[in-house]
Amino acid sequence: MKSLLYNKKIRRKYKNAKKKYYRIKITEFSLNEILIKIIIIIFLLVIAFQILKRNKKKFLYNNLKIKSSNTKVAMCTIAKKENRYIKYFVEFYKKLGYDHIYFFDNNEPGDESINDLEIVKDGIKEGFITVIDYSAKIPNVVTQSYYDCYEKYNMEYDWISFYDIDEFLMLDPKYSTIQEYLDNPRLNSCELVKINWRVYTDNDQLDYVDASPVDRFPNETNYKTENRHVKSTIRGRLDYKKFKRNYSPHSIYSNISACSSSGKTTGWSYYLYPPDFEGGSLNHYVTKSVREFFYKKYKTKVDTRNISEGTKRYLFNYFFSVNRKTKEKVDIFNEIYKTNYK
Numbered sequence: 245m246k247s248l249l250y251n252k253k254i255r256r257k258y259k260n261a262k263k264k265y266y267r268i269k270i271t272e273f274s275l276n277e278i279l280i281k282i283i284i285i286i287f288l289l290v291i292a293f294q295i296l297k298r299n300k301k302k303f304l305y306n307n308l309k310i311k312s313s314n315t316k317v318a319m320c321t322i323a324k325k326e327n328r329y330i331k332y333f334v335e336f337y338k339k340l341g342y343d344h345i346y347f348f349d350n351n352e353p354g355d356e357s358i359n360d361l362e363i364v365k366d367g368i369k370e371g372f373i374t375v376i377d378y379s380a381k382i383p384n385v386v387t388q389s390y391y392d393c394y395e396k397y398n399m400e401y402d403w404i405s406f407y408d409i410d411e412f413l414m415l416d417p418k419y420s421t422i423q424e425y426l427d428n429p430r431l432n433s434c435e436l437v438k439i440n441w442r443v444y445t446d447n448d449q450l451d452y453v454d455a456s457p458v459d460r461f462p463n464e465t466n467y468k469t470e471n472r473h474v475k476s477t478i479r480g481r482l483d484y485k486k487f488k489r490n491y492s493p494h495s496i497y498s499n500i501s502a503c504s505s506s507g508k509t510t511g512w513s514y515y516l517y518p519p520d521f522e523g524g525s526l527n528h529y530v531t532k533s534v535r536e537f538f539y540k541k542y543k544t545k546v547d548t549r550n551i552s553e554g555t556k557r558y559l560f561n562y563f564f565s566v567n568r569k570t571k572e573k574v575d576i577f578n579e580i581y582k583t584n585y586k
Contacts, residue, residue, distance in 0.1 A: 313423040317341070317477075318401045320393035322348040322378060322386050325539070326409040327356055331363045332456040333409050338372065340413065341421030342405075346397065348378040348389040384491040391489065398480040402426070403437075405477040406493070407526065412458055413439065415524040425523065426477070430507030435482060435500040438474035438510060440519035441528040443467065446567045449533040450576060457529040465566045472517035475526050531566055534576050556581060 319342050323330065330347070337345060345367070349358045358364055358375050367373030378389055390406045398404060403426050407413065419425040431437060444461045453460055476495050487498045494514030495502070504510050505523030519525075531537040541559065560577060567573070 313421075313427050315403070315423040315427055316343045316401045316480075317403045317405065317422050317426060318343060318397060319345045319405045319407065320348070320390060320397075321345065321407055321409060322350050322389040323358060323409050324350040325352075325355065327351075327358060327361060328452070328454070329409050329457065330358060330361055332458075333412075334363050334367060334373070336412055336456070336458070338367075340415075341423050343401070344371075345373050346393050347373065347375045348393070349375050350378045350385060350389070353379060386493045387489070387491045390493065391487070394478065394487075395484050398478075398482065398484065401480040403477050403479055405475075407475050408493075410457065410529045410532070411441075411475060412527045412529075413524060414442070414527050416522065419524070428507065428523070431503065433501060433509075434503040434507060435479045436496060436498075436502040436512070437477045437505065437523075438495060438502060438514075438516055439477070439505050439524060439526040440516055440521060441471050441473045441475070442519075442521070442525040443470040443528050443530050443566060446531055446533050446537075446573075448568060448570070450572065451533050451535045453533075457532065458527065461529050461532065467565045469517075470528075470530070470566070471519045472515045473528075474514055474516050531563055534563065534567075534573050535580070537563055538580050 319337055321333070334345060347358050347364070351357060359368075364373055364375065368375070376389075376393075378385070382388055386408075393406075394404060403422075405413070405422075413422070415422070415425050419428075425431075426437075443465045444457075445463045445465045447461045447463050449460065474494055478496065478500075482500060486500075487496055490496075492514045495512055498512060500512075502510050502512050504516055504520035505525070506520050507523070508520060510516060532540070537559075563577075564573075
């Protein structure tokens with residue numbers, strides 16, 4: 245009997261010891277699991293902190309400054325027989341963040357007015373577009389429209405850009421809007437920002453296609469010297485009377501402080517070479533297709549039958565300095581000369 249009771253006590257002690265052992269093991273496993281999780285969380289927090297530290301300025305600039313920017317930017321442009329491109333021009337610059345576009349309508353009497361375009365009608369209703377009749381024959385019509393635009397509207401805006409219908413501003417990807425770019429501290433001392441051209445080819449197209457030039461012509465020309473040209477964005481509320489009129493559409497000749505797209509100090513000249521593309525570029529679709537090229541060059545209703553051989557040679561050489569020369573394009577040139585200019 246005693247032996248039986250003794251054996252029962254031993255078995256009970258063994259079971260209790262076994263339970264205690266497993267409880268300790270489970271507790272140790274739980275503690276280890278928790279400790280591993282804590283270590284992983286700390287590790288991830290350290291990595292996140294390092295990323296945030298390295299990109300602090302970028303995060304703050306992109307997520308705070310854009311939203312709080314009160315910078316107002318307008319566009320002044322003059323158009324003549326370019327109505328079919330205006331839709332894409334408006335859509336592009338509206339998306340880029342421009343507050344207003346002023347169109348100086350230089351179409352001929354009897355041509356379709358810019359006011360008749362649906363996108364312009366909608367823009368006028370929204371207060372985004374203003375059209376100014378500029379069909380009067382005046383010398384240096386492009387630059388005169390720029391000066392008139394600045395004189396009339398500069399007090400309403402922080403900056404005003406002066407670009408053509410075939411010029412599209414491509415900012416560095418770190419800037420998503422024109423306000424974000426112009427709020428860049430590197431431009432704080434600039435009164436005139438000069439953006440270099442990037443000239444694009446005809447992409448071997450022969451005639452007009454109803455699509456944005458940005459999509460139609462993706463290939464940049466090898467004729468890089470054209471990229472030395474610039475176009476300008478100017479601060480508003482400057483003393484307009486101090487501007488010296490040099491009648492260049494590229495840059496205002498004045499004693500205002502000028503800089504390149506990256507904020508580097510430069511002179512007033514309408515050339516900047518080598519180009520500075522750090523802040524962005526002005527993609528210039530200068531010729532488009534061969535037929536569009538002639539349509540652009542001879543916009544006015546004048547007798548062009550007496551076009552000189554020198555002018556013909558210049559147009560021919562210029563077009564093929566920008567674009568690839570093919571027999572088909574040469575034949576179109578000769579056909580246009582023969583039909584219209586003989």
